[in-house]
Amino acid sequence: MKDLKIPSDLIVQCMHCGMCLPVCPTYNLNFLEKSSPRGRIRLIKEIEDGALPITDDFVNEMYFCLDCQACQTVCPAGVKYGKLVEGERIKIFELGFDKQALVKKIIFRFAFTSNFVFKMIARLVKFYQKSISKFIRKIKIDRLLPEKLIRIEELAPKISDRFSDEILPEVLKPNGETRYKVGFLTGCFMNVMYSEINIDSVEVLLENGCEVYIPKKQVCCGSVMAHYGDIKIAKELAKKNIIEFSKYKLDAIVVNSAGCGAFMKEYGELFNDEKDETLREKAENISRITKDINEFLYEIGFKNPNVELDLRITYHDACHLAHTQKITSQPREIIKSIPGVKFIELNESTWCCGSAGIYNILRYDDSMKILERKIKNILETNAEIVLTANPGCHAQIEYGLKKAGVNVKVMHPVSLLNIAYKMMKSSEKHLVESHN
Amino acid sequence: MDAKVIRQLEEIVGRERVLTSIENRIAYSYDATPAISSLPEAIVIPETPEHVSQILKLANEEKFIVVPRGSGTGLSGGSVPLSNSIVLLMNRWRKILEIDTENLTALVEPGVITAQLHQEVEKYGLFYPPDPGSMTISTIGGNVAENAGGLRGLKYGVTKNYVLGLEVVLPTGEIINIGGKNVKDVAGYNLKDVLIGSEGTLGVFTKILLKLIPKPQSSKTLLAFFNSIKDAGKTVADIIANHITPAILEFLDNTTIKCVEDYAHLGLPTNAGALLLIEVDGHPAQVEEETEKIEKICVKNGATDYKIAKSENEALKLKTARRAAFAALARVKPTTILEDATVPRSFVPEMVEKIQEIANKHKIIIGNFGHAGDGNLHPTALTDERDKEEMKRVEMAFDEVFDYAIRLGGTITGEHGVGLAKKKFLEKQFNEPAIEFMRNIKRVLDPNGILNTGKIFELKPRCEGRLPTSREQIKKYANLWT
Numbered sequence: 057m058k059d060l061k062i063p064s065d066l067i068v069q070c071m072h073c074g075m076c077l078p079v080c081p082t083y084n085l086n087f088l089e090k091s092s093p094r095g096r097i098r099l100i101k102e103i104e105d106g107a108l109p110i111t112d113d114f115v116n117e118m119y120f121c122l123d124c125q126a127c128q129t130v131c132p133a134g135v136k137y138g139k140l141v142e143g144e145r146i147k148i149f150e151l152g153f154d155k156q157a158l159v160k161k162i163i164f165r166f167a168f169t170s171n172f173v174f175k176m177i178a179r180l181v182k183f184y185q186k187s188i189s190k191f192i193r194k195i196k197i198d199r200l201l202p203e204k205l206i207r208i209e210e211l212a213p214k215i216s217d218r219f220s221d222e223i224l225p226e227v228l229k230p231n232g233e234t235r236y237k238v239g240f241l242t243g244c245f246m247n248v249m250y251s252e253i254n255i256d257s258v259e260v261l262l263e264n265g266c267e268v269y270i271p272k273k274q275v276c277c278g279s280v281m282a283h284y285g286d287i288k289i290a291k292e293l294a295k296k297n298i299i300e301f302s303k304y305k306l307d308a309i310v311v312n313s314a315g316c317g318a319f320m321k322e323y324g325e326l327f328n329d330e331k332d333e334t335l336r337e338k339a340e341n342i343s344r345i346t347k348d349i350n351e352f353l354y355e356i357g358f359k360n361p362n363v364e365l366d367l368r369i370t371y372h373d374a375c376h377l378a379h380t381q382k383i384t385s386q387p388r389e390i391i392k393s394i395p396g397v398k399f400i401e402l403n404e405s406t407w408c409c410g411s412a413g414i415y416n417i418l419r420y421d422d423s424m425k426i427l428e429r430k431i432k433n434i435l436e437t438n439a440e441i442v443l444t445a446n447p448g449c450h451a452q453i454e455y456g457l458k459k460a461g462v463n464v465k466v467m468h469p470v471s472l473l474n475i476a477y478k479m480m481k482s483s484e485k486h487l488v489e490s491h492n
Numbered sequence: 493m494d495a496k497v498i499r500q501l502e503e504i505v506g507r508e509r510v511l512t513s514i515e516n517r518i519a520y521s522y523d524a525t526p527a528i529s530s531l532p533e534a535i536v537i538p539e540t541p542e543h544v545s546q547i548l549k550l551a552n553e554e555k556f557i558v559v560p561r562g563s564g565t566g567l568s569g570g571s572v573p574l575s576n577s578i579v580l581l582m583n584r585w586r587k588i589l590e591i592d593t594e595n596l597t598a599l600v601e602p603g604v605i606t607a608q609l610h611q612e613v614e615k616y617g618l619f620y621p622p623d624p625g626s627m628t629i630s631t632i633g634g635n636v637a638e639n640a641g642g643l644r645g646l647k648y649g650v651t652k653n654y655v656l657g658l659e660v661v662l663p664t665g666e667i668i669n670i671g672g673k674n675v676k677d678v679a680g681y682n683l684k685d686v687l688i689g690s691e692g693t694l695g696v697f698t699k700i701l702l703k704l705i706p707k708p709q710s711s712k713t714l715l716a717f718f719n720s721i722k723d724a725g726k727t728v729a730d731i732i733a734n735h736i737t738p739a740i741l742e743f744l745d746n747t748t749i750k751c752v753e754d755y756a757h758l759g760l761p762t763n764a765g766a767l768l769l770i771e772v773d774g775h776p777a778q779v780e781e782e783t784e785k786i787e788k789i790c791v792k793n794g795a796t797d798y799k800i801a802k803s804e805n806e807a808l809k810l811k812t813a814r815r816a817a818f819a820a821l822a823r824v825k826p827t828t829i830l831e832d833a834t835v836p837r838s839f840v841p842e843m844v845e846k847i848q849e850i851a852n853k854h855k856i857i858i859g860n861f862g863h864a865g866d867g868n869l870h871p872t873a874l875t876d877e878r879d880k881e882e883m884k885r886v887e888m889a890f891d892e893v894f895d896y897a898i899r900l901g902g903t904i905t906g907e908h909g910v911g912l913a914k915k916k917f918l919e920k921q922f923n924e925p926a927i928e929f930m931r932n933i934k935r936v937l938d939p940n941g942i943l944n945t946g947k948i949f950e951l952k953p954r955c956e957g958r959l960p961t962s963r964e965q966i967k968k969y970a971n972l973w974t
Contacts, residue, residue, distance in 0.1 A: 065826070068877070068878070071526060071822045071827065071828050072524055073626065073818070074523075074524050074563055074564060074626060075626070075628065075816065075819060078605070078607075087583050087584050089516075089520055089564065092519075095519040098518055098519060102518055108515075111514070111515065113513060114515060117515070131819070132755050132816035132820040133820065133822035133823060133826075134755065134823050
């Protein structure tokens, strides 16, 4: 196991100016310094100096933090706050201070390490959603179930009818000339819950002249586990993906989930002390060529749609896109490229929605307070559609809108682009037909 | 601290508003001042002026020190706890109670965030000019306690120019109201000017009445780059001499430009020797005319490049980056010791040059930036608090900086306050009777010394000379304590 100590250079970089306080979602819930990035860094410093033992409250603070990294974006001193908190979480997890560690280990190690098991569980959930759930409600025994279980049920989006990795073949060629060869991560949640977003993503890539490679043996990227501290399992998963994606000669690996993209861009760092040189080099290469789909489309100069979509649209910045990957303008450019779209900027668009991986399940009450703020801002825009590029945010915002009882649709920017592409194609077809 | 006292505090504000856990105490052991920290015994969160009053009365009875705190962004250690002290946390007092659009005033609670007040009053076409660097999180209460300045000080003045009235809890627990909405008011002593800038040593503000002004109709933000600080300095002098008073007239030296660019990615030329950030505001015609004049002055003084912000958004980005300058300097070295030595503005070029000379002499890096237009400089030593030897040299360098500033008729602090960080320099600036005047005010208002005592100056006279060590020497003083 790697040394669990956090380098003191990372900690002293914080000169406690306090610029992070106004953007921290948790500080703005309780106005307590220990729940701010500056306060947490100070606590971490005391822990690392050996002046404070790992206390319950310290553990609580490390998990109260959403790891949204909004503080990193505003930090003038360039403190890598995410590294500090994630480092402490690994320590807490490894040393056995996380009381939920065993449950997390059992659930996540079992469910995520194999695609097969994960999809099996998804199918069970699907069966439950389709029949048992309604039955339970019909005979009114849902009141007997534990509250937490009911919440998980409500928070979970509907499982897709067919999973994307079963629809999509390993290699797809574009109609015209191949401009780029790209790998595509189907992901875990995206694959079973939002498989249509994966299909949209692949179709958009094909439309833009990409030959798409979808390794059959790819697994979950490992980000969820890494973010609550189970670095061992995260590394195992990362290694599998590194090997699978390295089998092809690719210009880019395209990821449509902000959290996964952010983590795959860290693969290189994750293996920087790896003895196996080829693995280390492969990991570095994967990180180098991984691109968020918005970022990639913008870079290659995506095909501008020429059909009108008369829609009022707003955009929520996923934390792992805006704060971790610093991608904010590219998705907006894509949205604005569609003629007829009225784009309304969302107030506090880079403020976390409270999803934060499995935060909304583990800390439901805190998560809901944060979500409330997001939903209020969304409703103020009067938009018909909220776009966001991360499955966690997608499900969370969908849940919040449903609870608020409003009819606002949540979509991935790429799905909107694909609608425009499809309309273009059908109008071209009409034109051809009318000519004939 | 005695468990009995903690219980009494809990009785006043409620159990959940007295924090004593080690995690909370650590989190309130510091503010934004480098290298100063100390644990408080407890953190108390009052909800009403009456709570504050009762807490202060208890402090007088039980003899503990009360340290008021807003967001903890002060740069002189004013809100850092002392021994046997509690933190009086005011950051939840966030209500704007009234915006009077007829008399142009705002009545606020002390925990209102400065930038939020800006936003709210601007909705009514009004303007609250003071804009300290930390305005996105600093509280109005803290701004008044420190008499905070900011970028717009040159044209619009500082916090004290906008305080009309105060509700204050005195150290002995009485609640008083001073000032009001009157433009003219000479009844009695001008007490509010004693309290503004008193750094939390003379009273706790519970309501603050602020003066507002109409928002300028238009503004323009400009950037000019120079090969040397000297050229930039001459430009500043020429702008003032031409009777132009920009709202903002800031300079950044090369070190600071590099760090700010690394943080904000604005496309600043990192090889520029210095830059000036200038904002003119007012009637559109006047803004236009002054912009032209400034451009000519810049060109005349050898500006290598000159540009006008294209949009309000771009202007905002430039100003935000400037406000973050001091923390951005931490990118070079982790500890940034920021001072605010201020000189009459005609001496700015001379002072800047002297600071560089002192830095070279002591072999330390000093990044320099500041409010060139009003003489308020921010020489910032880039160091590492783990390197004790270098910290020593930094201290020696700043000793010389302050000496030189005072020689030029300047001050040891333009806007950060004395607090703990600059206590030992106060005697350089004032003679003993002047400091004794301050001490006497403190003694009268706070006879038990319970409110942030130990900041600004020592109340007890200092021990002069060497302490007696040999038995014979000590004998002479034996009757003093028997």
